Amino acid sequence: MSDLSLERAAGSISRDDIAAADMLVTMARRDGAAEPERLARLGMCLALRTVRDGHTCVDLDRIVEWSGDLDATAPGRPPWPTAPGPWIRALEAARTLVGEPGTRRPFILDGHRLYLARSLDEERSIAVSLRERFASRRVHILLGGPGTGKTTTVATDLVGRFQAIRPGEADPRVALAAPTGKAASRMTEAVRMACQRAEVSEELIARILREPARTVHKLLGYHPGRRLQFEYHAGNRLPYDIVIIDEASMLSSTLMHHLLAAVDPAADIRLVGDPDQLASVDAGTVLGDIALVGGRPAPGSPLDGCITTLETVHRAESKAILDLARAIKEGAADEALGILRAGDAAVAWVDPGASGRVDGLVEEVAAHADALRTAAHGGDSQAILRAKAALQVLCAHREGPMGVSGWNARIEKRLGVRPADTWYAGRPVIVTRNSRALGLSNGDVGVVVPAGPRMEALFGIPEKPLRLPVSRLEDVDTVHAITIHKSQGSEYGHAVVVLPERPSRIVTRELLYTGVTRARAKVTVVGSEAVIRAAIETRIRRATGLAHRLNAAAG
Numbered sequence: 001m002s003d004l005s006l007e008r009a010a011g012s013i014s015r016d017d018i019a020a021a022d023m024l025v026t027m028a029r030r031d032g033a034a035e036p037e038r039l040a041r042l043g044m045c046l047a048l049r050t051v052r053d054g055h056t057c058v059d060l061d062r063i064v065e066w067s068g069d070l071d072a073t074a075p076g077r078p079p080w081p082t083a084p085g086p087w088i089r090a091l092e093a094a095r096t097l098v099g100e101p102g103t104r105r106p107f108i109l110d111g112h113r114l115y116l117a118r119s120l121d122e123e124r125s126i127a128v129s130l131r132e133r134f135a136s137r138r139v140h141i142l143l144g145g146p147g148t149g150k151t152t153t154v155a156t157d158l159v160g161r162f163q164a165i166r167p168g169e170a171d172p173r174v175a176l177a178a179p180t181g182k183a184a185s186r187m188t189e190a191v192r193m194a195c196q197r198a199e200v201s202e203e204l205i206a207r208i209l210r211e212p213a214r215t216v217h218k219l220l221g222y223h224p225g226r227r228l229q230f231e232y233h234a235g236n237r238l239p240y241d242i243v244i245i246d247e248a249s250m251l252s253s254t255l256m257h258h259l260l261a262a263v264d265p266a267a268d269i270r271l272v273g274d275p276d277q278l279a280s281v282d283a284g285t286v287l288g289d290i291a292l293v294g295g296r297p298a299p300g301s302p303l304d305g306c307i308t309t310l311e312t313v314h315r316a317e318s319k320a321i322l323d324l325a326r327a328i329k330e331g332a333a334d335e336a337l338g339i340l341r342a343g344d345a346a347v348a349w350v351d352p353g354a355s356g357r358v359d360g361l362v363e364e365v366a367a368h369a370d371a372l373r374t375a376a377h378g379g380d381s382q383a384i385l386r387a388k389a390a391l392q393v394l395c396a397h398r399e400g401p402m403g404v405s406g407w408n409a410r411i412e413k414r415l416g417v418r419p420a421d422t423w424y425a426g427r428p429v430i431v432t433r434n435s436r437a438l439g440l441s442n443g444d445v446g447v448v449v450p451a452g453p454r455m456e457a458l459f460g461i462p463e464k465p466l467r468l469p470v471s472r473l474e475d476v477d478t479v480h481a482i483t484i485h486k487s488q489g490s491e492y493g494h495a496v497v498v499l500p501e502r503p504s505r506i507v508t509r510e511l512l513y514t515g516v517t518r519a520r521a522k523v524t525v526v527g528s529e530a531v532i533r534a535a536i537e538t539r540i541r542r543a544t545g546l547a548h549r550l551n552a553a554a555g
Contacts, residue, residue, distance in 0.1 A: 054283050056119045130290070139269045230258050243267055352501060505538070512535045
């Protein structure tokens with residue numbers, strides 16, 4: 001088979017991509033198929049890479065972006081065409097492995113996009129389901145940044161639905177869900193508080209929140225060990241009249257596909273989220289694609305009237321934080337840097353190159369960790385959880401001195417934590433794997449507290465704490481610092497957003513915006529001007545065909 005070592009060395013593809021493509025090619029050759037051209041085999045490897053990088057397809061019109069560190073113009077090396085034509089001709093020639101839509105092949109070439117067959121099936125299913133639900137007004141998309149009133153709008157609509165029920169009619173069955181356990185817990189309490197602000201009776205609130213919010217996986221009855229991994233699907237619909245999904249920007253294409261298949265066609269579904277935040281860590285940018293199309297629906301489009309964008313901020317954050325978030329979202333690097341330089345009390349900038357600035361910030365974070373330890377010894381659950389949310393370090397990377405591991409090590413050193421001190425009072429922990437038995441989800445954050453002769457971990461929110469003995473916890477990490485990805489769905493009094501020392505392809509506008517918008521009272525951005533500017537000027541560009549399919553459906 002043709003050699004792809006140069007592409008592997010440049011990071012364009014991986015050893016596993018090559019092995020998987022070679023296995024498929026070998027199986028096809030046993031059935032008499034000819035050896036595919038080198039370019040076709042490379043395209044198959046790129047398609048296998050897509051899911052790992054968050055794409056649903058390879059966009060051949062942007063094929064140069066897949067070249068990694070490869071110098072496509074270097075003399076003497078095999079060609080990497082920058083136009084789609086040569087790739088399409090090579091792929092079309094590999095007929096036993098690459099088909100067109102509607103055929104049963106491992107890879108599907110749909111116009112200028114190359115898909116894994118399952119990815120195309122899911123994307124087309126999402127587009128068809130959304131088109132049908134838009135046309136029947138059974139889906140509504142609610143978009144907006146932090147503090148724009150998304151939860152209040154959801155609660156107001158629910159109150160209106162319940163108040164309109166005539167005597168003798170049954171209440172609509174409502175399901176609230178979010179991609180993570182942490183976001184689901186916040187969703188339940190946020191809806192409750194919005195109803196209380198509207199001076200709704202406790203009896204009506206109890207009817208609306210008859211079932212608390214849960215993760216989307218729990219809503220769908222996810223069981224990874226079973227042949228049918230989801231209990232609810234097209235053949236067994238969810239028993240709800242209204243399904244509301246918060247933080248929908250975090251839904252992958254695969255999870256959105258299963259969700260839409262499981263919701264009854266006669267039920268209402270509402271997707272709520274901020275399309276400018278980070279997308280799912282898995283493939284797809286479903287909410288972003290919907291927002292892209294919904295911003296300019298074609299005349300007579302079923303999308304018209306089904307998408308609402310909230311823009312006015314009602315929360316009490318500093319204007320400087322809001323202005324910084326807006327500048328980042330709009331890609332205005334000079335304006336964002338000007339706000340950081342201005343020295344507002346609510347917006348601080350720490351340049352790692354400035355002598356002593358990082359050390360001073362470490363001391364501030366360590367003082368918060370020490371206060372959390374003191375609160376843990378105090379035993380007041382609400383005070384402990386509020387102290388935890390007062391400050392959080394948010395890192396772009398996991399490893400390195402400016403990553404989660406480096407910051408955790410710094411803070412534990414300041415606290416005098418020894419390597420043997422696994423469970424110490426005030427240790428903040430994050431759950432790294434779902435536990436149905438304990439009622440914990442991946443991403444739930446807690447604090448270790450003393451409880452007589454043993455140690456316990458306190459999870460949940462101040463209004464609804466959950467205590468568990470640490471002996472029952474298996475999959476947890478320390479989170480004096482946490483990744484920005486893991487912070488989605490959370491809010492902190494002071495968010496310390498730490499960028500790496502050099503520009504990185506994963507440090508994007510969406511990542512920085514997500515970190516900054518976690519702050520309620522103060523944000524500190526740690527990074528050089530070059531890194532901040534590069535982040536603001538780098539957008540996540542995931543290759544998907546969903547926006548095109550929704551546009552086609554709208555026309």
